[in-house]
Structure formats: C-alpha cells, structure tokens
Amino acid sequence: MGPGVVVTGLTLGALAVVSLLAFQANGAQDRAGGPHSSASASSSSSGPTASATASPSASPTPTAPALPASSGTGLRVVYSVGSHSVWLVDPKKTPQVVASFTVTPGTVEPTPGSYPVYSRTPATTGTDGRQIEHVVRFTQQNGVVFGFSAAVDGATATTDPKGKTGGIRSSRQDGQLLWDFAPNGTKVIVIA
Template identity: 45%
Template sequence: MASSSAGVVAGLTAAALATIGYLAHQASVAAPRDAGRAHASSSPAPGAPKAPRDRLHPDALPAGTGSGERVVYSVDDDRVWLVGADDRVRRTFRITPSTVDPAPGTYAVTSRSNRVTGSDGIPVEHVVRFTSVDGVVIGFSAAVDGSMAKPDPDERTGGIRETRADGDAMWEFATIGQQVVVVR
C-alpha cells in the first residue's frame, strides 16, 4: 500500500510540475517584450486614454483608476491622490513633476529611503520609488529645504517633488508593495 501511495504522490507531483511549467510558458509567450518597463516621454504612451475627470470638481479622483488602497498620480494634472481601501480619497495634493514621466499603468512601490541626495543634487527625504524609465529611477520625494523648484529641463531626473507635509503623508501611506496607478 505504501508503494501505491508513493506512486500516486509522485504522479501528482509530476502533474503539478508540468502544469506550472505550462503556465510559466504561457505567461512568457503572452507577455510583451517591454512588460514592466515604462517609457520616457513628456506625453503618455500612444493610445493611452486620459482618465475621465469631473469638470465640476477638478481635484476629484479620476475615474477608472482601480479600486482599493492605492496612490494615483496624474502626469497631466501634476496631482497625486492617496486613496484608502474604501476607495475614499485620504489626501490629494499638487506636485512638481520630474523631467522623465512614467508611462500610464499600474506599478508598485519598490523601495524607500528616509534621506538621500536627489538626482538633481538636492537633499531629499521620504523617497518612495515605484519604477524606472531608461535607467532613470522614478519616485516621490520632498526637498529637505522645502523647495519645489521645477527641475532643469535639460537634465533627466525622476524625482516627483512634494511639499514636506505631503511627503510625510506619502511616506506613511506608500509602503513597499503599495499600488501606484499612473494616469495621464
């Protein structure tokens, strides 16, 4: 009987491994070559629709940004929304954009740093990174001196600048793995 049970377990293990291999193959075939990579541009990817806006309430969360807890970043409106699990906006604020924009899509927070020097040489705090575009790391941060000057358009930077108060809120909200939805 033990030999029969071992054979069944071995057969099930082989079937499970074959299924996993098949699914992995399907995922690699179905995934576009540039999956997970954003594209540097000052405009969104071709054909990416702009999320619908509430004309009466321009600070309102754009429609079609998903559900559940998430950060929503509009590259066209230079605005961020911190959205709770109940889909209610916890905070919204204006930002100073970087010179390199992420493509519209859904990302996740990949790393955070309490204090570093930004790619523009300015000391920043509460850095929340979520993607990179052609080697330029993209993330939210607040300048330690409170400045929010527009970056030099001739430099490729990925720091999306917030006020220190907004940076504190982002730091508390956007931990590793937090969803970040980028819209036009």
C-alpha cells in the first residue's frame, strides 16, 4: 500500500467525521427549536436597547419605510399616521433606528405632536374585548385614549362595538420591543 492510498484514506475519513459533526449540529438546532435560517431578532428587557432585524415567525412583520427627517430629536418613539409605521429611535446607537415596523391603527388617529408615555399596563382587555398586552399610552384627545398594544391572539385589527378606539395594534414581537424601549416619560412623536 503506497503513501497516496494512506493519504486518500485519511482525507476521506476526516471528511466523513466533519460531515457527521455538521449533521449532528444541525439536528441539535432543530431539537432545540432554533431558527432554521440566518434571520434573527433580538430584544432586551433592560431599556431602550431592543432591535429587530427580522421576524422568526412564518409571516414576518412588514418593515416600516425610512425614518422621516421631520421626526424630532433625542430618544423617541415615532408614529406616522400616514404610513402607520413606528420607529424606535436612540441617537446613541448606530444605526439610530433600533427597530421599525408597521401597525394597525384604531378607528381614530392622534393629532400630530409630541407626547410623553404616561401609562403602561402589562396585560388587560382592550375596548374590542380582546386580551391585549404591552399597552403603552401616550395621549388622550376628545375622550379617546391613544396607545400601542398587541393582542395576545395575534390579531392586529381593532373594532370597538362602542365606537371610537385609539388603540394602535402591533404584532406581539413588535409590542414587546416597544414595551422594552418606552418606559413612562419616553417621548412619542406623532407625524402626519
């Protein structure tokens, strides 16, 4: 048996071991319930450091358009009435937009302006009777309370049998991001 045969045998053996290890690693990820693609989402429960690059769910949340120039300054949540988009902006981060997503508004929209988050509720029942979570309220206008929330059942549309509702619904994942980002006092900029 010549040296070429020995080298070939060792090379094939090494390739078989590497292939087996790669197969086992892939199977371990599947058993752990890990993502099956390179898309990932990250969030933090320790303040305004949450960011999202993609949704791990089967139907990812549509990404908002680019942040408009007229969106204010400083740490803020920006809500566009026209595009129904939300941006979480932290000027100390690179990029400054740490997350952006689309939402579904209630039956009425808030007037453009700057408002502080004044109330938060981890879980409650919405005016439409659905169980909601991560409620972040920022203004009241003409008897209507405006705030962001996510329905526990994943529904994004809101209907209020009593009439007007200012609930702005997001996906549960995006609701968690906003909740982590916007404690009481956080500026919410509503733009046209």
